[in-house]
Amino acid sequence: MAKLPILGLFESADHAADAGDALKAAGVPMTDYDFLTDAPYPEGAFGEREENHRLYIFPFVGALVGLTVGIMLTAMTQMAYPLAQGGKPILSMPPMAVVTYESTMLTAIVFTIIGILFESRLPAFKQGLYDTRITEGYIGVLVNVDEDQLTPTQTLLTQAGAIDVVRKDGGSGA
Amino acid sequence: MQEGKPLSSKQINRELLLTILNSPKWFFTTISLLGMIVLFAMGAAGIMINQGFGVTGLNRPVMWGFFITNFVFWIGISHAGVMLSAILRLSKAEWRRPATRAAEILTVFSLMTAMTMPLIHTGRPWRTVYWIYTLPFVPYDYARGIWPNIRTPLVWDPSAVYTYLTSSILFVLVALIPDFAVLRDRTTGISHRIYGMLAMGWQGNPRQWKLQVIAGVLLSALILPVFVSVHSIVSWDFGMAVSVKSWHSTIFAPYFVVGAVHSGVSAVAFVLILLRYVYGWQNYIRHEHIDALARLLVVVATGWFYFLVMEIVFGFYGREADEIAVRNFQFMVTPWNIWMMIFVGVTYFLPVGIWLSRSARRNLWIMSLACISVNIGMWLERFLIIVPGLARKQLLTFDWYTYRPSPIEWIIVGGTFAMVTMLMLIVARVAPLIPLYDIKEGEILRTEIKIGRVTVPAVYRED
Helix, strand or coil: CCEEEEEEEECCHHHHHHHHHHHHHCCCCHHHEEEECCCCCCCCCCCCCCCCCCCCHHHHHHHHHHHHHHHHHHHHHHHHCCCCECCECCCCHHHHHHHHHHHHHHHHHHHHHHHHHHHCCCCCCCCCCCCHHHHHCCEEEEEEEEHHHHHHHHHHHHHCCCCEEEECCCCECC | CCCCCCCCHHHHHHHHCHHHHCCCCHHHHHHHHHHHHHHHHHHHHHHHHHHCHHHCCCCCCCCCCHHHHHHHHHHHHHHHHHHHHHHHHHCCCHHHCCCHHHHHHHHHHHHHHHHHHHHHHCCCCCHHHHHHCCECCECHHHHCCCCCCCCCHHHHHHHHHHHHHHHHHHHHHHHHHHHHHHHHHHCCHHHHHHHHHHHCCCCCCHHHHHHHHHHHHHHHHHHHHHHHHHHHHHHHHHHCCCCCHHHCCCCHHHHHHHHHHHHHHHHHHHHHHHHHHHHCCCCCCCHHHHHHHHHHHHHHHHHHHHHHHHHHHHHHHHCCHHHHHHHHHHHHCCCHHHHHHHHHHHHHHHHHHHHCCHHHHCCHHHHHHHHHHHHHHHHHHHHHHHHHHHHCCCCCCCCCCCCCCCHHHHHHHHHHHHHHHHHHHHHHHHCCCCCHHHHHHHHHHEEEEEECCEEEEEECCCC
């Protein structure tokens, strides 16, 4: 059976955390509910699942790519356009250092940005159930449940202190 | 450090999105006025390109003047943003919250403005395109058998500045995603669609926030070394110039970096005071923030002053003819000696004297005066490094001369100030200059603790 979203809106973090506890007690897997806020809360504030990520790999990969590109670009340019200057070597390291450093840092940063978006699952072309009141300070508890569980979940969220519950099928109410 | 009153999310949205959702009446008038100044400056640049450098005060041997001074100045201002944002993020300073976004955006626009200066200074800006490409894979000048030196330190400069510019733009855009989501939820029609695209489907779940917080710290750590490299490399534009021996100073790189931070942080403090005044953001940009910036500036200014003194002492100590000639020009020849005195006075003694007083640090008019004073001084500093060095260089020259900027140069330089102001105001019209989520996070983490008989404001801080 396909799962459907239901969103409970809470005025305080305490009530949202209570809703999380109630969902857990009701046997809803932690991967099936999420907390939506308009600002970062301390980790674990809602008793939410731990989020693992691999963001730290991205800058290292980017730096390696940039280092390689930087070395190749500067070395190959010097070799391709040899300019004799007072007996100095055609392939000279000092002029390569700065450009290589900058290309290393640039690609490390670009890869980090890609990593942030990738790990944040952005861009999300299909936005799930959402309510604009979340960016007014309300805390959303977004639950994905089987269709037959929508009404019990709505009751659960309301009992936990939701001021409103929004459903994909248009149903709403606390 | 927690002097403000508690704020709700609704109030934060309403007050900080005021610039976007309800544009003030003066906005279009001001933008038009600034736009006209920019157009006037572009016209002056057009005359210069059409007539040649004869309309400027540039001459042999003073081939770098107002344009390159202004280039170094704006690069210096750009250092405020990322330095302030990165160091305060990394150190988790609570008072960073209202300052970071405006500082980062100031970085982007001052860098863009800085890059126009060398282009104008080339005299034939379109030729810079030829450096890169005309035919596929064949840089133009090589194809014509001209063979410019690709190993020159001047190549380092654009590579560093474009790295810094690209990084800063990406840094700002990533930090703006959650705020674009707030705007998406508060707009309709085409604006809603555009902000929706920019928000990229942001919902604000714990994973996205975790990544956003890590992004701020990680990108800060990555951009800091770039920021240090940029002004070091700008100093090497001078330090590596063969023919001007008085620029061959080993402390130029740190001296330039600290000077850039000094002028940049002063500029950010001034911008914050202006924003507070113009948009009525008294709840966000508070006296405590300006006070903290001023105390930071005392340290930065003193570090800069140390490098200035060392640069002069080392210059004299070698007793080389080039150096003595330049110092003689700076300290003994009028009006250059008067400019030197003004420069040191307005860059160090006047502002630091002000910043040592707590009441002066909390008086926004006096703080504005101090910040403007620093930036006038720092502009003069670059001018007094560049022009006397060239006016009295000994190697590869046949003449000593002086420099008097022409009206064309004054207009172009004035136009850059109008351009940065105009761009900042335009951005304030489409994106919040104070990060909403950062302020909201500060409100979430705000608390009070009782110590003995007093209750003091406190902030919870995560590792």
